[in-house]
Amino acid sequence: MTTSIDFTRNFARAIDLDSHLEEDPGALREFPLMPYGEACDMGHAADGTPLIDPRLFDSPEFFRNPYPYYRIMRDHYPVYHDKLHNCYYVTRYDDITDCYFDDEGFNTIPKGSSSGVLGNTQLELSGIEHRRRRNLYGQHLVGQSLQARIPAIERLAREMIESWDEKAREGVDYIHDHDGVRTVEIGKAFANEFPISVVCDILGFPKEARDRFFYWYNSMMSGLGGSATQKQGLEARQDLEDYLEDIVEQRRKEPTYLYGDNGEIVSKDIISKLCESKIDGDYLSTEEITSNIALIVGGGGETTRGAILNMLFLLLTHPEQFAAVKADPSLWDTAFHETLRHSTPIGGQPRHNTYDVELHDVTIPAGSLVNMVDFSANHDERIFEEPEKFDIFRKDLYSGKLLRSGYRKEGKCSHMAFGVGPHLCPGAWISHQEATIGARILCDHMKNPRINVERMPKDIDGVSLRPMGLVSVGTLWIDFDLEDSRA
Amino acid sequence: MKAGQQEARHTPESRQDAPGQDGQDKIVYGRNGVPIHIRGGSRTTGGGYRTYEVHQRMRVGESTAKVKPNAMLTREYLEDPYPTLAILRENYPCYRDWIGNSYWISRYDDVTSIFTDDANFETRPKLWFYGREDFGRDFGQALPVLFAHAQRTDAHAQPVAEAILSELAGLGRADLAVTFAARYAMEMLARVLDLPAADFDFFVERYWKMQQGYGWSPKAEQAGLDAMSELARYFEPLMEQRRANPGDDLISAVAGLETETGPTTAEDLVTTLLERDHETLHGALANMWYLLLTHPEQLELLREDERLVKYAYQETVRHSTPVLEAKRFARQEVERFGRLLPEGALLICSAGAANRDPRVFQDPDRFEVNRKDLCRREPRGQYRADGLPTGITFGLGQPTKHPAVPEDRPRSLYAITRDTVVTASKCVLEILPGLRLADGAKPGLRALRVGDMHTCWQLPATWEA
Numbered sequence: 001m002t003t004s005i006d007f008t009r010n011f012a013r014a015i016d017l018d019s020h021l022e023e024d025p026g027a028l029r030e031f032p033l034m035p036y037g038e039a040c041d042m043g044h045a046a047d048g049t050p051l052i053d054p055r056l057f058d059s060p061e062f063f064r065n066p067y068p069y070y071r072i073m074r075d076h077y078p079v080y081h082d083k084l085h086n087c088y089y090v091t092r093y094d095d096i097t098d099c100y101f102d103d104e105g106f107n108t109i110p111k112g113s114s115s116g117v118l119g120n121t122q123l124e125l126s127g128i129e130h131r132r133r134r135n136l137y138g139q140h141l142v143g144q145s146l147q148a149r150i151p152a153i154e155r156l157a158r159e160m161i162e163s164w165d166e167k168a169r170e171g172v173d174y175i176h177d178h179d180g181v182r183t184v185e186i187g188k189a190f191a192n193e194f195p196i197s198v199v200c201d202i203l204g205f206p207k208e209a210r211d212r213f214f215y216w217y218n219s220m221m222s223g224l225g226g227s228a229t230q231k232q233g234l235e236a237r238q239d240l241e242d243y244l245e246d247i248v249e250q251r252r253k254e255p256t257y258l259y260g261d262n263g264e265i266v267s268k269d270i271i272s273k274l275c276e277s278k279i280d281g282d283y284l285s286t287e288e289i290t291s292n293i294a295l296i297v298g299g300g301g302e303t304t305r306g307a308i309l310n311m312l313f314l315l316l317t318h319p320e321q322f323a324a325v326k327a328d329p330s331l332w333d334t335a336f337h338e339t340l341r342h343s344t345p346i347g348g349q350p351r352h353n354t355y356d357v358e359l360h361d362v363t364i365p366a367g368s369l370v371n372m373v374d375f376s377a378n379h380d381e382r383i384f385e386e387p388e389k390f391d392i393f394r395k396d397l398y399s400g401k402l403l404r405s406g407y408r409k410e411g412k413c414s415h416m417a418f419g420v421g422p423h424l425c426p427g428a429w430i431s432h433q434e435a436t437i438g439a440r441i442l443c444d445h446m447k448n449p450r451i452n453v454e455r456m457p458k459d460i461d462g463v464s465l466r467p468m469g470l471v472s473v474g475t476l477w478i479d480f481d482l483e484d485s486r487a
Numbered sequence: 488m489k490a491g492q493q494e495a496r497h498t499p500e501s502r503q504d505a506p507g508q509d510g511q512d513k514i515v516y517g518r519n520g521v522p523i524h525i526r527g528g529s530r531t532t533g534g535g536y537r538t539y540e541v542h543q544r545m546r547v548g549e550s551t552a553k554v555k556p557n558a559m560l561t562r563e564y565l566e567d568p569y570p571t572l573a574i575l576r577e578n579y580p581c582y583r584d585w586i587g588n589s590y591w592i593s594r595y596d597d598v599t600s601i602f603t604d605d606a607n608f609e610t611r612p613k614l615w616f617y618g619r620e621d622f623g624r625d626f627g628q629a630l631p632v633l634f635a636h637a638q639r640t641d642a643h644a645q646p647v648a649e650a651i652l653s654e655l656a657g658l659g660r661a662d663l664a665v666t667f668a669a670r671y672a673m674e675m676l677a678r679v680l681d682l683p684a685a686d687f688d689f690f691v692e693r694y695w696k697m698q699q700g701y702g703w704s705p706k707a708e709q710a711g712l713d714a715m716s717e718l719a720r721y722f723e724p725l726m727e728q729r730r731a732n733p734g735d736d737l738i739s740a741v742a743g744l745e746t747e748t749g750p751t752t753a754e755d756l757v758t759t760l761l762e763r764d765h766e767t768l769h770g771a772l773a774n775m776w777y778l779l780l781t782h783p784e785q786l787e788l789l790r791e792d793e794r795l796v797k798y799a800y801q802e803t804v805r806h807s808t809p810v811l812e813a814k815r816f817a818r819q820e821v822e823r824f825g826r827l828l829p830e831g832a833l834l835i836c837s838a839g840a841a842n843r844d845p846r847v848f849q850d851p852d853r854f855e856v857n858r859k860d861l862c863r864r865e866p867r868g869q870y871r872a873d874g875l876p877t878g879i880t881f882g883l884g885q886p887t888k889h890p891a892v893p894e895d896r897p898r899s900l901y902a903i904t905r906d907t908v909v910t911a912s913k914c915v916l917e918i919l920p921g922l923r924l925a926d927g928a929k930p931g932l933r934a935l936r937v938g939d940m941h942t943c944w945q946l947p948a949t950w951e952a
Contacts, residue, residue, distance in 0.1 A: 015699065017935075054705075
């Protein structure tokens with residue numbers, strides 16, 4: 001028998017007891033902030049394969065600098081089993097598109113983090129149930145209906161920008177004039193509210209309700225994913241639905257209409273149309289309508305806001321590409337798509353597999369949460385050359401009209417920001433119009449715009465601008481020359 | 488608004504080529520030619536089809552504002568999980584943990600109902616968490632293995648305790664947590680396997696790495712897998728020897744088993760060891776002496792009446808169970824606790840919370856060896872007997888299903904572990920007279936990492952040498 005001293009020493013060494021007792025598990029969750037684009041060392045397997053520590057996914061480092069880690073996952077763990085968060089990550093473009101198209105094998109039954117706040121929506125249906133409802137909502141956001149709304153979108157954008165002069169005189173904290181230069185925080189001055197205003201306009205809500213919508217929307221977004229503000233998010237959604245419920249009941253009795261610039265009736269608004277839609281011979285229930293309107297409000301705001309701010313940020317930090325877009329406005333479309341490839345506002349979608357499946361030698365038991373990482377797909381070097389580079393002229397990105405049935409056309413692949421397959425974002429087209437119209441009108445208005453580096457949040461070196469990482473640009477301070485801007 | 492919960496309705500199988508119908512595996516190729524291997528006979532009942540009415544969402548009143556989302560990952564929780572668990576138990580009996588993608592079950596009746604419901608919930612083997620289910624087979628329930636374990640444990644419980652303690656006795660002081668509790672559990676395991684003494688250190692290190700590796704940490708997983716292969720290589724010649732000259736030990740028992748595919752392998756032996764509970768003997772012994780030394784008045788009771796040692800063990804695993812939680816997975820979509828639990832859902836059944844449920848135990852935070860509302864028999868097939876609840880110790884698995892222990896079966900693991908702890912503790916009382924906590928010592932319980940066993944790692948004590 002060994003002696004007690006021997007045992008104690010050997011045992012403590014074998015299980016690394018002392019370092020466990022000293023170390024603060026909370027502090028361990030902090031991963032060192034690395035130079036942008038480099039991964040920190042989380043250990044290596046015997047064969048040299050880098051390891052991924054799942055606590056990484058909660059760390060500030062990952063939020064700021066995710067792409068090098070996604071690259072490790074793509075190269076070494078195309079299906080990564082995160083046992084701390086009880087889920088799987090799928091990270092390669094080809095795998096994700098396959099899974100998105102297999103609507104039945106990888107279903108969207110609610111278990112993911114959005115269902116708590118957004119409620120019971122189209123997001124959570126699969127197969128036939130999804131298809132038969134999808135067109136009811138989707139048809140109002142595309143094609144003819146949308147074309148008719150473009151003048152209204154342009155008008156809303158101009159109204160917001162024209163109000164800047166008055167706001168500057170009144171004094172607000174996001175517009176400052178000095179020496180013929182105006183400094184504007186584009187988020188507060190434009191991008192935060194513009195998409196919500198468009199959504200309210202299309203849904204036919206009174207202008208007075210927009211502030212409330214803005215609050216509800218902000219609360220719902222901050223409450224996603226079981227965060228500390230989830231209660232506020234749930235309350236906001238309940239308020240929103242209570243408000244909508246009255247409106248839906250009214251419009252059942254008395255439909256309301258959308259009007260064009262000259263006061264002519266364009267069409268009924270979406271809610272009024274939904275009130276008279278039928279599924280299997282039954283009118284849609286009020287709850288069903290309110291839930292999906294809540295989804296439109298939630299889905300139509302954050303994403304488009306992020307797209308506008310990310311696009312302006314990327315263009316202004318790549319001046320030669322910005323000049324090209326200014327010279328040829330038709331390039332706004334490609335700039336929009338390249339922005340969504342390079343820095344998409346939505347990082348991915350959860351799925352739940354219906355069967356036990358084995359993918360890349362990893363067995364995923366039926367009913368598991370499988371995260372499809374769109375961020376990673378968009379930066380998959382198997383599809384896009386030099387994926388970390390922002391290049392609106394890139395040859396390998398499809399920038400045409402996105403279709404549910406395809407993602408690979410003319411030898412190019414589309415980005416994954418809107419997903420693909422049956423659940424392709426129904427707001428893709430309207431979001432595209434909002435972002436490009438909004439950004440174009442902004443840039444027409446601003447003379448010689450440039451980022452006000454002083455006011456922008458900085459990266460760890462204290463000098464360079466903070467990278468976007470997993471979240472979109474939050475605040476964007478732009479200087480532009482005042483004199484000629486209205487000429 | 489309508490109620491959030493409605494009964495699940497499933498549409499029948501609709502896809503003609505749905506995999507698994509004929510129980511055959513099949514490979515489908517996606518649009519990009521990515522092979523997706525679909526296991527036969529594994530289709531979920533929820534499937535991709537569900538009527539619109541079936542839904543659940545969180546209502547305002549269900550929000551979980553009283554617990555921070557990462558509360559169970561903090562250092563405070565690793566040291567003292569009970570305040571957090573009390574919040575869950577009193578407010579959110581089926582807490583949806585979004586960060587961990589799981590549900591926390593915290594009331595006594597709920598936890599026991601999940602743990603005894605094998606039709607709807609399953610426990611996955613440790614090998615599954617390793618992602619290496621093909622590594623080996625678990626023969627822990629084979630009768631010869633159970634007998635070998637029971638007989639060798641009974642034969643060595645007292646001599647091993649006496650040997651360790653008499654070595655310590657002359658020192659007058661020691662850290663009982665590692666030097667006694669951890670060592671005793673390992674020495675006992677070495678005796679059950681009848682390992683050569685020279686290999687003890689080698690074995691202990693590999694064994695612990697193996698047992699620590701199936702959690703969430705990839706580094707520990709790597710170390711654990713390496714340790715498993717090393718152990719398998721080490722056991723191979725030993726198994727050959729014992730197959731030729733069998734003894735009464737556990738290695739001989741596994742080596743002697745005949746299976747459909749021929750003789751058992753060293754990997755099977757390693758798997759059998761892996762799946763066996765190792766934490767209760769070590770953890771319960773350490774926690775029990777931690778509690779007794781920090782509650783000297785209870786220790787006095789034991790000194791007066793040795794019969795109370797057994798009750799002290801039972802009260803320990805109730806008050807401070809080393810295995811705080813067990814993971815169960817929903818086999819199918821099932822409604823429980825006012826929620827629709829989706830198929831595959833992970834339920835964290837918290838023994839720590841259930842054992843301190845005031846609905847079941849009076850003044851549950853109090854450590855009282857003479858507790859009147861705790862069952863003193865081994866529970867059979869359920870967690871209550873004589874109208875009294877037992878403390879839940881998951882490490883020991885479920886209570887035995889047999890209404891009475893048949894003659895051709897050994898005692899349950901529950902009883903064997905309990906008797907071993909009692910034997911060892913009686914030796915402590917005898918061999919270390921005047922045992923008390925070292926002056927100035929402030930011992931505590933602590934899980935080393937998220938999900939690890941909650942036990943005492945430093946317990947400095949003195950006695951009359």
